[in-house]
Amino acid sequence: MRIILFLFCLAASVVGHSQSLEDSNRLFSWAETNYPQFFSPAGAKNVDYQGYLVRYYEDTNIYLATRDGGVYYSRPDKGGGIIYLGSIFLFISEGEEDSSPKEPLDITNIILSNRSANCAEYAGEYVSNVADVNRSLTFEGNTVISVEEQSCTFTSNGIPNHDFGEGGSFATPVSAVENIYTITSRPVAGVSPTSLTLDSDNAILLNGVKVDLFAAACFGIGDERIGCNDINQPWRFDPMSPNNRFGTDIHNAHTQPNGAYHYHGNPMALFDFDKAVVSPLVGFAADGFPIYGSYFDDNGVVRKAESSYQLKSGARPNGDGDPGGEYDGTYRDDYEFIEGSGDLDQCNGMIVNGVYGYYVIDKFPYILGCYMGTPNDSFQKGGQGGGPPPRP
Numbered sequence: 574m575r576i577i578l579f580l581f582c583l584a585a586s587v588v589g590h591s592q593s594l595e596d597s598n599r600l601f602s603w604a605e606t607n608y609p610q611f612f613s614p615a616g617a618k619n620v621d622y623q624g625y626l627v628r629y630y631e632d633t634n635i636y637l638a639t640r641d642g643g644v645y646y647s648r649p650d651k652g653g654g655i656i657y658l659g660s661i662f663l664f665i666s667e668g669e670e671d672s673s674p675k676e677p678l679d680i681t682n683i684i685l686s687n688r689s690a691n692c693a694e695y696a697g698e699y700v701s702n703v704a705d706v707n708r709s710l711t712f713e714g715n716t717v718i719s720v721e722e723q724s725c726t727f728t729s730n731g732i733p734n735h736d737f738g739e740g741g742s743f744a745t746p747v748s749a750v751e752n753i754y755t756i757t758s759r760p761v762a763g764v765s766p767t768s769l770t771l772d773s774d775n776a777i778l779l780n781g782v783k784v785d786l787f788a789a790a791c792f793g794i795g796d797e798r799i800g801c802n803d804i805n806q807p808w809r810f811d812p813m814s815p816n817n818r819f820g821t822d823i824h825n826a827h828t829q830p831n832g833a834y835h836y837h838g839n840p841m842a843l844f845d846f847d848k849a850v851v852s853p854l855v856g857f858a859a860d861g862f863p864i865y866g867s868y869f870d871d872n873g874v875v876r877k878a879e880s881s882y883q884l885k886s887g888a889r890p891n892g893d894g895d896p897g898g899e900y901d902g903t904y905r906d907d908y909e910f911i912e913g914s915g916d917l918d919q920c921n922g923m924i925v926n927g928v929y930g931y932y933v934i935d936k937f938p939y940i941l942g943c944y945m946g947t948p949n950d951s952f953q954k955g956g957q958g959g960g961p962p963p964r965p
Contacts, residue, residue, distance in 0.1 A: 597619070599665045601628050601637065603665055604664075607696075611693065625639070625645070626638060634648060642660055642661055644663075646691075656689045682734065683734060683843070685855060687854060688851070691758065692720070692725035695718050695725070697717075698715070698718075699734075699779075699781070703734065706736050712749065723757060724758055733824070740821075741823070746832055750833040754777045754952055756858075756861040760860055760862045766919060766920050766945055767860070767944040772953060773953045774952045775941050775952070776941065778856030779855060786812075793808070808896055809904060811905050812827075816901060845866075846867060846933075848868075849868060851870050852865050853866060858931055860944040860948050866933050871916075881913065881919070882936070882937050884907060885909055887899070889906075889907070920945045921934070
C-alpha cells in the first residue's frame with residue numbers, strides 16, 4: 574500500500590473539476606456494482622493520502638482513486654503504473670442519484686486520452702454526426718461497447734467519428750454496415766505469433782470502424798485489382814503505398830463491396846498524430862491486445878514508435894510470376910523484418926509500463942504485422958476484400 578500511495582503522490586492531476594466525498598463514494602460504488610470482477614470486495618475502506626482518495630481491492634490487487642475531479646487506476650502486478658481514466662463525471666451523473674448514463678456520448682472528432690488496456694473501461698454507447706464530403710450526405714455513427722465477465726463486445730454500424738471521403742475514390746459508396754466483434758479482456762500471448770489472414774478483419778477501433786489491412790490484389794492475378802484470395806500468393810499489393818491507387822481517403826480508409834468503411838493504416842484521427850504527446854489507446858486487435866497511437870514515453874523522451882520492418886535493397890526477381898523492378902514498397906513482399914532495427918516486434922507491438930500493445934505507425938506494417946495472441950472468431954468475414962476502385 575505504501576508503494577502505490579507514493580505513486581499516487583507523484584501523479585499529476587490535469588483536471589480542473591473538484592469532487593466531494595459523496596462523488597468519490599458514488600464512483601467507487603458504481604465501479605463495485607458494475608464491475609465486481611475488477612473491484613472486489615465491495616466497500617473497501619477509503620484512504621485519504623495527500624489529496625488522493627484511494628480504495629484498494631484485495632481480491633484483484635487493484636487500486637482506484639480520485640483527486641481534483643479525476644479518476645486514477647493501478648494494478649501493480651500488471652506493471653504498477655498509474656493510469657488516468659478521465660473525469661469522475663464521465664462515470665457518474667453529476668447531481669443525480671442514478672449514475673447510469675442518460676444519453677449516448679457524442680465522440681464526433683474526439684481526441685482520446687485514456688491508455689488503459691482494460692476494454693471494460695470503455696463500456697458505453699457512443700454516437701457521432703459526420704459527413705461524406707464527396708456526396709454531401711450526413712451520417713450518424715453508433716457504437717455500443719458492452720461487457721461480460723471476461724470479454725467485451727463492440728456493436729457498431731461502421732460509420733466513423735470523423736468526416737470521410739476527402740481525397741478518396743471509393744468503388745462502393747459508404748453504407749452503415751453492422752459489425753459485431755467480441756474480444757477477450759484477458760489477452761494471452763501464444764507460444765508463437767498467429768499470422769494475419771484474408772479471412773478475418775484485424776481490429777476494431779473505439780470509434781466503431783474496423784481495420785482490414787490486406788488487399789485482395791496481387792501481381793499477375795486477374796486484372797491485379799481484386800480476386801487474389803490465396804494468402805500465400807506472393808507480391809500482394811500494399812494499399813498504403815503511394816505507388817498504388819487504392820482509392821483511400823485522407824484517413825487511409827476506403828470501402829468494401831458492401832459499403833463497409835475500413836482502415837488500412839493510421840486513421841489520422843482519435844489521437845494527436847503530429848504532436849509529441851503520449852498517445853492513448855485507440856482500439857483493440859482481434860486477439861484482445863490494445864492498439865495505441867504512435868507516441869510513447871521512452872524513459873522521459875516522448876517519441877514515435879519505430880518499425881522493425883525494413884525495405885529490402887536491390888532488385889526484385891524478374892522471372893516468371895515475378896514483377897521485377899526495384900524494391901520500393903509497392904508490394905508487401907518488398908519488406909523484411911529485422912529484429913532490433915526498431916522498437917517494435919514482428920507483430921508491430923512492444924511492452925510499455927508492463928503492458929503489451931500494438932502501435933499505429935507511419936511505416937509498414939502500419940498497425941499489425943501478426944497477432945501475438947489468438948484472434949476471436951467474431952472477426953471472421955465472408956469474403957469481403959477491400960480492393961481498389963475499378964479501372965476507368
